[in-house]
Each structure stands twice: as structure tokens, then as C-alpha cells.
Amino acid sequence: MSIPPGYYLALAGLMFTIGVIGVLVRRNAIVIFMFVELMLNAVNLILVTFARMRGALDGQVVVFFVLVVAAAEVVVGLAIILMISRRRGTANVDDISLLRW
Amino acid sequence: MPDLAQLGLYIFLLPLMGAVLLLFVGRRLDQFAGVLASSAVGLSFLLALMGWTRLLGQPAHGEGENLRSASIRVLDWIHVGRFDFGFDLLVDQLSIVMVLVVTGVGTLIHVYSIAYMAKDPRYHRYFAYLNLFVASMLLLVLADNLLLLYVGWEGVGLCSYLLIGFWFEKRPAHNAAKKAFIVNRIGDFAFLLGIFVLAGAVGSLTVGEINEAAGAMTAGIATIAGLLLFAGATGKSAQIPLYVWLPDAMEGPTPVSALIHAATMVTAGVYVVARFSPVFDQSEGALAVIGWIGALTALWAALMAAFEYDIKRVLAYSTISQLGYMFLAHGVGAYSVGIFHLVTHAFFKALMFLGAGAVMHALAGEVDMRRMGGLRKVLPVTGTTFAAGWLAICGLIPFSGFFSKDAILASAWANGDYALWTIGVATAFLTAYYMSRLYFRVFEGDPVVPDDAHPHDAPPAMAGPLIALAGAAVIGGLINLPGALTLEHFLEPVLGESHVPAGLTPWVLAGVALLVAAGGILVARSLYLLPGGEQRRARLYSIAPVLVEAARAKFYVDDIYGALVVRPAKALARAITDFFDVRVVDRGITGLGRVVAGASEVLRGLQTGYVRNYALAFLFGVVLLFSFVAVRVVT
Numbered sequence: 001m002s003i004p005p006g007y008y009l010a011l012a013g014l015m016f017t018i019g020v021i022g023v024l025v026r027r028n029a030i031v032i033f034m035f036v037e038l039m040l041n042a043v044n045l046i047l048v049t050f051a052r053m054r055g056a057l058d059g060q061v062v063v064f065f066v067l068v069v070a071a072a073e074v075v076v077g078l079a080i081i082l083m084i085s086r087r088r089g090t091a092n093v094d095d096i097s098l099l100r101w
Numbered sequence: 102m103p104d105l106a107q108l109g110l111y112i113f114l115l116p117l118m119g120a121v122l123l124l125f126v127g128r129r130l131d132q133f134a135g136v137l138a139s140s141a142v143g144l145s146f147l148l149a150l151m152g153w154t155r156l157l158g159q160p161a162h163g164e165g166e167n168l169r170s171a172s173i174r175v176l177d178w179i180h181v182g183r184f185d186f187g188f189d190l191l192v193d194q195l196s197i198v199m200v201l202v203v204t205g206v207g208t209l210i211h212v213y214s215i216a217y218m219a220k221d222p223r224y225h226r227y228f229a230y231l232n233l234f235v236a237s238m239l240l241l242v243l244a245d246n247l248l249l250l251y252v253g254w255e256g257v258g259l260c261s262y263l264l265i266g267f268w269f270e271k272r273p274a275h276n277a278a279k280k281a282f283i284v285n286r287i288g289d290f291a292f293l294l295g296i297f298v299l300a301g302a303v304g305s306l307t308v309g310e311i312n313e314a315a316g317a318m319t320a321g322i323a324t325i326a327g328l329l330l331f332a333g334a335t336g337k338s339a340q341i342p343l344y345v346w347l348p349d350a351m352e353g354p355t356p357v358s359a360l361i362h363a364a365t366m367v368t369a370g371v372y373v374v375a376r377f378s379p380v381f382d383q384s385e386g387a388l389a390v391i392g393w394i395g396a397l398t399a400l401w402a403a404l405m406a407a408f409e410y411d412i413k414r415v416l417a418y419s420t421i422s423q424l425g426y427m428f429l430a431h432g433v434g435a436y437s438v439g440i441f442h443l444v445t446h447a448f449f450k451a452l453m454f455l456g457a458g459a460v461m462h463a464l465a466g467e468v469d470m471r472r473m474g475g476l477r478k479v480l481p482v483t484g485t486t487f488a489a490g491w492l493a494i495c496g497l498i499p500f501s502g503f504f505s506k507d508a509i510l511a512s513a514w515a516n517g518d519y520a521l522w523t524i525g526v527a528t529a530f531l532t533a534y535y536m537s538r539l540y541f542r543v544f545e546g547d548p549v550v551p552d553d554a555h556p557h558d559a560p561p562a563m564a565g566p567l568i569a570l571a572g573a574a575v576i577g578g579l580i581n582l583p584g585a586l587t588l589e590h591f592l593e594p595v596l597g598e599s600h601v602p603a604g605l606t607p608w609v610l611a612g613v614a615l616l617v618a619a620g621g622i623l624v625a626r627s628l629y630l631l632p633g634g635e636q637r638r639a640r641l642y643s644i645a646p647v648l649v650e651a652a653r654a655k656f657y658v659d660d661i662y663g664a665l666v667v668r669p670a671k672a673l674a675r676a677i678t679d680f681f682d683v684r685v686v687d688r689g690i691t692g693l694g695r696v697v698a699g700a701s702e703v704l705r706g707l708q709t710g711y712v713r714n715y716a717l718a719f720l721f722g723v724v725l726l727f728s729f730v731a732v733r734v735v736t
Contacts, residue, residue: 023716032712097710 008049015042029081029091033074040070106173108152109192112200113239115145120232127225135215138228142211142235146204153197167594169194172245172309179248183304189245191308195595198440198588199242199372202447206364207235209566213455214356216562217462221354227267231360234260238365242372247296247306250373254292254337257366258285264361265353277349284346288336295329299380302326308376315379323380327387330377331394334370339421340398340428345659347421348405351413355458358413362420363451371427371443375436378596382434392432392513396524399425401656403531407538408652411468412457415539419494420450422528426509429521435512436596437589441581442505444588448577449493449502452570456487459559459567460543464550470542474549480558484544486571491540493574495533496618498611503618504578507611508589514610526617533621541629 015038022035044063051059085091103111119141127134156169170193179186192200211231218227237256244250259282266278300306302322303314315323334340339347347367351358361367374381374391381387399422406418423446430439461468463480477484493500496507506529513522550556559567581588628634628641642649651657 020720024713024720093712096712099710 005049005053008045012042012045012049015039015045027092027094029084029093029096032093033077033081037070037074040066105152105155105171105192106190108148108155109171109190109196109200109243110173110175112145112148112152112204113190113236113243115141115148116232116239117236120229120236123225123229123232127229130225132219132224134225134228135211135218138232139208139211139215141232142204143208145235145239146201146208149197149200149204152192153201156192156194156197167193169594184300184306186246186248186306188249189307190243191245192243193595194592195372195375195440196242198444198592199368200239202368202444203235203238203242203364206447206451206570207238207360209569210356210360210364210451210455213359213458213563213566214354216560217356217458218354223267227264227354230260230263230267231357234264234360234365238369241369245308247299247308247311251293251296254333254369254373255289257337257369258282258289261285261350261361261366264357265350267353267357271352273349274352277346277352281346281350284343285336288333288343291329292333292336295326295333298322298326298329311377312379315377315383318380318383320384320386323383324386327377327381327384328390330373330380331370331387331391334373334428335394336370338367338370338424338428340370340394340425341401344398344402344421345662348414348417348655351411351417355413355454355461358417359451359454359458362417362454363447367420367424368443368447371424371431371439374428374431375440375596378431378436381431382597388432388434390432391428392518392521395425395428395430395432396521396528397425398422399429399528400524400531401425403528403535404652405655407531407535408649409535410470412460412470412473412539412543413454413468415470415535416450416453416457419532419536420446422532423450423494426506426525426528429525430509430512433513433516433518433521434597435509435516437592438505438508438512440592440596441588442509444580445493445501445505445574445577448570448573449490449500452490452567452574453487453494455563455567455570456483456490459483459563462563463556463558465555470539472549473543474546475544476548476550476556477544479548479550479556482558482564482567486567487544488540489571489574491536493577494536495622496529496614497622498615499575499578501574501577501579503611503615504581507614508581510614511607511610514606526613529614530617530621533618534625537622537625538629541625545630 019035019039019042022038023032026032026035044066047059047063047066051057081091084096088095116138119138123130123134123138130137159169170191172189172191174187174189176188178188211228214227214231218224221227234257237253237260239253241250241253241257244253262278262282265281266275269275269278296306299311302318303311305311305314318326336343350361353361381391402418402421402425406415406422409415409418423442427439427442427446430436430442457468459480460473460476460483463476463483464473467473477488489500493502496503506525510522510525510529513519513525558564628638654660
């Protein structure tokens with residue numbers, strides 16, 4: 001017995017929405033970061049689901065690319081956040097607004 | 102072995118390379134800079150001698166065309182429509198004579214400068230400019246098309262500006278430099294228009310094609326083109342009405358004056374008229390204008406020279422006057438005689454300028470001849486060589502000036518221009534008078550030197566060129582002694598024959614010229630050398646005090662130009678700055694800045710610096726895009 005693809009898509013949609021809301025409302029940079037990851041994984045889920053629906057592999061291949069890019073992004077992003085919190089003792093994004101005029 | 106035209110190229114390139122080298126690494130060369138510059142020009146001179154002997158080795162005439170000429174296309178330059186200008190050089194009789202004068206006299210002046218400028222802090226730069234000057238002049242005389250000639254023409258103007266204003270810390274020097282440049286620009290503009298006219302009429306600008314097409318030109322075109330070219334020449338060669346820059350140019354170092362007056366620059370106009378003589382031959386009117394302007398300039402400048410006390414300025418007016426003679430010769434169609442006078446004048450005028458420099462060198466920069474006297478006893482080499490130049494310019498036999506001046510007067514007579522001849526003779530008298538006045542005041546009589554000066558005769562590097570030039574000034578006239586190998590005969594294929602009156606007339610004319618010259622010298626002797634001269638002078642001046650006053654004030658020409666041209670031009674410039682520059686340009690720029698600043702004041706509110714705001718904007722954008730795509734897909 002298999003689960004209908006609609007469930008997967010609904011779950012992915014839910015995850016993505018949670019991710020968007022999280023990015024918008026949270027202040028801690030690391031938490032925001034985790035929500036971004038959540039959105040990425042929602043997209044991954046959608047890709048895998050569609051790949052299965054079409055019976056083709058290309059969607060799953062794209063997922064690998066997303067994973068790699070996400071990993072790279074995490075490395076860079078975490079490094080930046082780490083440096084900021086070391087220098088300024090905080091990871092609150094609202095405190096980091098010096099680059100405006 | 103390079104062929105003849107390639108020789109021309111090397112002759113031009115040597116001083117140019119010297120200039121480039123000195124401009125870039127001159128500072129490191131230190132005192133060697135002068136030697137380098139001198140040897141560059143000296144080598145050019147040797148090459149020119151080689152070229153000259155090679156020209157002589159070729160037969161002069163062959164099947165109606167000039168065999169003693171060679172041209173070379175060094176580089177392609179401009180290709181537009183039916184015009185094809187190249188970097189073309191032409192070596193023929195006329196250009197080789199000019200090259201010999203430029204490099205020969207130029208070398209001596211370079212050598213002289215080594216000693217004269219030794220203590221100058223911008224020593225290497227001086228020699229770089231000097232070399233560039235010679236290179237520009239060589240380009241001018243070697244160019245095979247008018248456009249390239251114009252490059253040299255402007256190069257000469259630029260170098261004169263740089264050198265006249267060489268001591269630019271002195272206000273008069275940089276004013277004089279500006280004056281020279283601006284006055285020359287006026288002539289240059291006319292010259293450029295002349296080039297356009299010729300380009301339009303002939304369809305080509307090479308020397309050969311213009312001169313070939315000249316025969317078919319209408320008198321109208323030839324007159325317009327000729328007068329425009331001549332207007333350019335009045336600027337470079339300091340003729341009425343554009344001569345005013347030359348006396349002021351005395352602010353430059355004295356060897357520069359010698360270079361400008363003898364070898365480079367002022368001879369350019371004389372050369373150009375001779376070079377395009379077929380065009381001028383086509384127009385009686387243009388020739389008449391040239392002859393009359395030349396004659397009047399000769400007389401006018403001689404009058405001013407007779408009342409000047411600055412020795413360099415006397416020489417400057419004398420140059421203007423002698424250039425007038427050259428144009429007088431051109432005006433009566435005796436081009437080769439004009440070139441002959443150019444050559445002899447180069448010898449004795451360079452000699453006298455360098456002599457004046459030696460006097461200044463000895464007397465701590467003194468130029469006022471009222472504070473000098475009897476210097477021949479103090480400075481024997483300078484005094485003796487100067488005497489040679491003095492006798493040459495006075496036109497006494499057998500000095501060089503006699504032959505060339507006499508040839509000019511004889512040509513004027515032969516052409517039937519008795520009025521021009523009369524002016525020429527009057528000028529000869531004045532020339533003898535003012536040069537003797539200078540010579541007697543400075544070198545004869547009781548020694549007078551300023552208290553603060555320690556007179557010393559010229560050091561070897563200065564004495565050598567003086568002696569060499571004195572030799573040339575004494576025997577230089579022989580190059581045109583009637584016989585097989587005369588200068589006129591040599592130049593004939595390029596400049597055509599010149600006519601000499603027949604029979605006894607030339608002897609009578611020469612006699613008259615000699616008498617007049619002797620008269621001028623005797624008058625100067627009685628006014629300046631013999632006791633009681635002071636009183637005789639006062640009596641003479643009281644005959645026409647107004648004239649004396651006017652001549653001393655340079656006939657008010659500078660004041661008239663100032664009132665008619667300079668002041669209105671300055672007022673116009675001031676008006677334009679006040680209105681256009683301040684109101685339109687400045688305010689426009691400020692206004693633009695204000696607009697941008699105001700816009701940024703408003704727009705920067707968008708940048709909050711909060712990541713959340715940006716993310717939200719991003720989200721909206723994405724939603725908008727997706728809904729747009731969705732709507733497109735559904736409908």
C-alpha cells in the first residue's frame with residue numbers, strides 16, 4: 001500500500017510555509033538559518049515526489065545538487081555568523097544593521 | 102649604404118632621438134646631456150654633408166626633370182577618399198641647403214650652449230628642447246607634403262614657446278613665450294587655410310604635385326593660396342603685421358635666440374615661400390604683396406633697431422629687417438637669392454647673437470649697451486669675432502653679407518621694382534648705421550664695465566663656435582661667387598633662374614650699396630665714437646623729435662595691438678566666464694548635485710538595514726512573480 005503523492009506535496013507545502021514564516025519572524029541568525037534549511041528540504045521533498053510521479057530520475061538528481069549547494073551555503077553562512085557573534089557578542093540580526101547609510 | 106632619401110630620414114631622426122632620450126633619462130645624464138645633444142645634431146650635420154656631396158655627384162639635369170632629388174615614404178599616415186598623406190620625406194637641392202644650415206649652425210649653437218648653460222638647474226631639459234627644435238625644423242624642411250610640413254611648422258612653434266619661456270620663473274619670460282605662441286597661432290591659422298585651399302584646388306598636398314599643378318592654376322586661386330601661406334610666414338618669420346613677438350622673445354636664453362634667428366623658426370616662412378615658388382609665380386598680386394611687406398618690414402624694423410639700447414633687441418630687430426630682405430627677394434621672383442641671404446644671414450646673425458651671449462656671460466647678464474664700452478680690449482675673442490659679423494651684416498666687401506644683400510638689390514633692380522630697390526638701399530644704410538652704433542658702443546672706445554662684473558673672455562666651448570661662425574661670416578659669400586658651382590646655379594632646378602641686370606649695372610649697383618654701407622658706418626662713427634658725438638646726436642634728434650620718440654616706443658605697435666586686439670579679447674573672455682561659465686556651467690553642475698542629493702535623501706529611507714524587511718520584500722516579489730506565471734498558465 002502506498003501513500004498518495006498529494007500527502008507529500010501537502011507536507012512539503014507546510015514545511016515551506018513554516019520556513020518562510022520562521023525566517024520572517026525570528027531574530028537569531030542561526031535559527032533563521034535553520035528555517036532556510038527547512039525551506040530547502042521542502043523543495044527537495046517536492047522534487048523527489050514529482051520524480052516519482054513521473055517515474056523519472058532527473059528530479060532526484062537535482063536534489064543532489066541542492067544538497068551540495070546547501071552544504072556550501074551553510075559553511076559560508078555559519079562562518080559569517082560566527083565571526084559576527086565573536087566580534088559583537090550577538091547573533092541578533094536586528095542589531096546588525098550598520099551597512100545602511 | 103643608405104640611399105639619399107633614407108639619409109634624410111636619419112638626419113631627422115637623430116635629433117629627435119636625442120630629444121626623446123634627454124626627456125626621459127636626461128636627469129641621470131647630468132653634464133653629459135649637452136655632449137649627447139650636440140653630437141646628435143653634429144652627426145646629422147655630417148649625414149647632411151654626405152647627402153650634399155652625393156647630390157653633387159649626380160647629374161643636375163636629365164630629360165627635363167630634376168635628377169638631384171629623392172623622396173621616401175616612411176610610413177602611411179592618412180588615407181581618406183582621394184587623399185593619401187604619408188610620412189614622406191623629400192631631399193633635394195633646396196632642402197639639403199636648409200638642412201645644412203639648420204644642422205651646421207645648430208651644432209655650433211649646441212656646443213656653445215654646453216658652456217653657456219652649464220650652471221642651469223634644468224640643463225638636460227634645455228638640451229632636450231633644443232634637439233626637439235632642430236628635429237621639428239628638419240621635419241619642416243624635409244617634408245614632402247604640406248600636412249607633414251605643418252607638423253614641423255607647429256613643432257617649431259611649440260619649441261619656441263618652451264625655449265623662450267625656459268626661465269619661466271621670470272614673468273617677462275613666460276609672457277614673451279605666450280606672446281610668441283599666440284601671435285604665431287594667428288599666422289598658423291592662415292597657413293592652415295592656405296593648405297585647405299591648395300588641397301581643394303590640387304587634390305593633393307605633396308610638394309611635387311602642388312608645384313606641377315601650379316602652372317594650371319588660375320591667378321585667383323594662386324593669389325588666395327599664396328597670400329594665406331604668406332600670412333603664415335609673416336607669423337613664423339616675423340614680418341609686418343605679426344613681427345611683435347620676436348623682440349620679446351629675447352627673454353629666452355641667448356643661444357636660443359641665436360637658434361631661433363639663424364637656423365630654425367624664422368627661416369621657416371622664407372623656406373615655405375621658396376618651396377612653393379611655382380604657386381607664387383602664378384600670382385603677380387601675391388608676389389607684389391610679399392615684396393612690399395618684406396621691404397617695409399626691413400625698413401620699419403631697421404628704424405626701431407636704430408633707437409634700441411638692449412643689445413639683444415637690436416639684434417632681434419635686425420633679424421626682422423634681414424628677413425624682410427629675404428621676402429623682398431622672393432617678391433621680385435629671385436627665390437634662390439632669398440635663400441642665399443638666408444644662409445649668409447644664418448652665419449652672421451648666429452655669430453652676433455652668440456657674441457652678445459658671450460658679452461652677457463662676461464658682464465653678469467648686462468644687456469644695456471649704455472653700460473658697456475671698449476669691450477674688445479677686455480674680451481678680444483668675442484670682440485674680434487663680433488666685428489666679423491658686424492662687417493658682414495653691413496655689407497662690406499668681401500664679407501658674406503655684401504654678396505647676398507647686393508644680389509637682392511640687383512634682383513629688385515632687374516625686375517624693374519625701383520621703389521623696392523630704393524627702400525632696400527635705405528635699409529642698407531640704416532642697417533650699417535645701427536649695427537655700427539651697437540658695435541662702437543659696446544666694443545670700441547674706452548672700456549666701461551659694470552662694477553659688479555668680473556669680465557672674462559669666452560671659454561673654449563663658446564669661443565670655438567664663435568670663431569667657426571666668424572669664418573663662415575667672412576667667407577660665406579663665396580658660395581655664390583659667379584662661377585660654375587654657385588648656390589643659385591645649384592638651386593636652379595628647384596627655384597628657377599634668377600635674373601641679374603646686364604652690362605655695367607650690377608657693378609654700379611654694388612658700388613652704390615657699398616657707398617651707402619660705408620656712409621652708415623661713418624655716420625655711426627661720428628655720432629658714437631668720435632668726441633662730441635653726444636652733441637651731434639642731440640642736434641640730429643631735435644630735427645624730428647616726434648619720430649625719435651615714436652621709434653623709441655616701438656612705433657606704439659604693441660600699444661595699438663593691445664587696445665585693438667588684446668584688450669577686447671580679454672574683455673570678451675571675461676564676459677564669457679562671468680556669464681556662461683559661472684551662471685550656466687557652474688550652476689548647472691551644482692544643481693545636478695543638489696538633485697541627486699535630494700533624491701538620495703528620499704530614497705535612502707527604503708534601506709532599513711533589517712534583514713527581515715529585505716526578506717519580506719523578497720517574498721512579495723516571489724509571490725508576485727509566481728502569481729503572474731500562474732495567471733499566464735491558467736488563461
